[in-house]
Amino acid sequence: MTVTTYIFGVLSALATLAVVVEMLRRRRLRERHAVWWLIAGTLALIIGVFPGVLVWAANLIGVEIPLNLVFFVSVAVLFLVCIQHSAELTALETKTRILAEDTALHELRIQALENAATPRPHD
Amino acid sequence: MPSLLERTLIVMPAFNEEAVVKQVVLEVLEKLPGVSCLVVDDGSSDNTIAQALEGGALVARLPFNLGVGGAMRVGFRYALEHGFDNVVQVDSDGQHDPSSVPEMLARLETADLVLGARFAGEGTYTVRGPRRWAMIVLSKFLSATARTRLTDTTSGFRASGPRAVRLFAEHYPAEYLGDTIESLVIAARAKCVIVQIPVSMRVRAGGVPSHDPFKAAAYLGRATMALMFALMRPPVPLHNSEDVR
Numbered sequence A: 001m002t003v004t005t006y007i008f009g010v011l012s013a014l015a016t017l018a019v020v021v022e023m024l025r026r027r028r029l030r031e032r033h034a035v036w037w038l039i040a041g042t043l044a045l046i047i048g049v050f051p052g053v054l055v056w057a058a059n060l061i062g063v064e065i066p067l068n069l070v071f072f073v074s075v076a077v078l079f080l081v082c083i084q085h086s087a088e089l090t091a092l093e094t095k096t097r098i099l100a101e102d103t104a105l106h107e108l109r110i111q112a113l114e115n116a117a118t119p120r121p122h123d
Numbered sequence B: 001m002p003s004l005l006e007r008t009l010i011v012m013p014a015f016n017e018e019a020v021v022k023q024v025v026l027e028v029l030e031k032l033p034g035v036s037c038l039v040v041d042d043g044s045s046d047n048t049i050a051q052a053l054e055g056g057a058l059v060a061r062l063p064f065n066l067g068v069g070g071a072m073r074v075g076f077r078y079a080l081e082h083g084f085d086n087v088v089q090v091d092s093d094g095q096h097d098p099s100s101v102p103e104m105l106a107r108l109e110t111a112d113l114v115l116g117a118r119f120a121g122e123g124t125y126t127v128r129g130p131r132r133w134a135m136i137v138l139s140k141f142l143s144a145t146a147r148t149r150l151t152d153t154t155s156g157f158r159a160s161g162p163r164a165v166r167l168f169a170e171h172y173p174a175e176y177l178g179d180t181i182e183s184l185v186i187a188a189r190a191k192c193v194i195v196q197i198p199v200s201m202r203v204r205a206g207g208v209p210s211h212d213p214f215k216a217a218a219y220l221g222r223a224t225m226a227l228m229f230a231l232m233r234p235p236v237p238l239h240n241s242e243d244v245r
Helices: A003-025 A031-049 A051-061 A066-117 B021-031 B048-055 B067-081 B098-107 B129-146 B162-171 B178-189 B213-232
Strands: B008-014 B036-042 B058-062 B086-089 B113-118 B158-160 B194-199
Touching: A003 A031, A031 A051, A031 A066, A051 A066, A066 B058, A066 B067, B008 B021, B008 B048, B008 B067, B008 B098, B021 B036, B021 B048, B021 B098, B036 B048, B036 B067, B048 B058, B058 B067, B067 B086, B067 B162, B067 B178, B086 B098, B086 B162, B098 B113, B098 B158, B098 B194, B129 B178, B129 B213, B158 B162, B162 B178, B178 B194, B178 B213
Parallel strands: B008 B036, B008 B086, B036 B058, B113 B194
Antiparallel strands: B086 B158, B113 B158
16 A cells, blocks of 8 residues: 555545534534444544554454455445435425325315305305 | 214315316215215316315315325314214215215224225226236235225225224325225224125226236236235224224
């Protein structure tokens, strides 16, 4: 590994973390959605600064090529984030559906109240 | 004590049915005196609301399309809030004959959910290929779940008694095919009594049943999946069911 790739790795990890933290700071991202990105960014930073950790972890689990461990963990994180998003989407759809039902029922109720309040000219 | 029909709410989910909805509402109100008729406009872009109002129905307007399941939930919730005992779902395209409703309501004396089933020989409703297999598989599984013989599980012509209305106001599924397949599973598992009675169906004003084998195969797949997930989900209990019956 050359010095350039070392610096590149560390900077990439820092940039990732910076984006996530900045979005959290501006309230564009809620904590519960940021957790996985923070974990991924922190892992990337640790491995960027201490590449030996990756080799050690790969040996520990028995992964022959340390890089494969990186790919595996990346895919796992992306998978978890996607699943979380699908679940959130389902929850949101359920909520909008209930709100839509509520507006329909409220509209009926308002109509009935208005009809009762204003005597019709033909009556 | 109000009469049976006065305690009954007819719910019609309607999506872009301006051509027929007025006639269907008029026919329902004429053949079933005393009944209340709620048309749930499922985000139509045409004149459905005005036509339904002209026919004399109450109209609930959904701001966007939710599908039959979502529309029916509005109906069940309205019935619960306004003290209706029974809910009868009738299609707004006129294929269900309202003269079958009194017979269905009579069966609610001993049942919680009455399905109006299209029987062979009544009308010209024939199906072949994958769609037929789908119907056979569905009726086999659902008959076993509901502990009664059901031959037409996808019929949208059904009457719900007080227990089913309370159950459905909370748990009617809004997914694709949820209003037919999963709702039966939910009702059966909540120990609702389900029966079917034969009704004759009229030919829909505009439209022939699809015989495209690919569409039918897709339908079979989706129906099987809907059934599998419905059976896998935890059953929902019917709260304080003892004090009713």
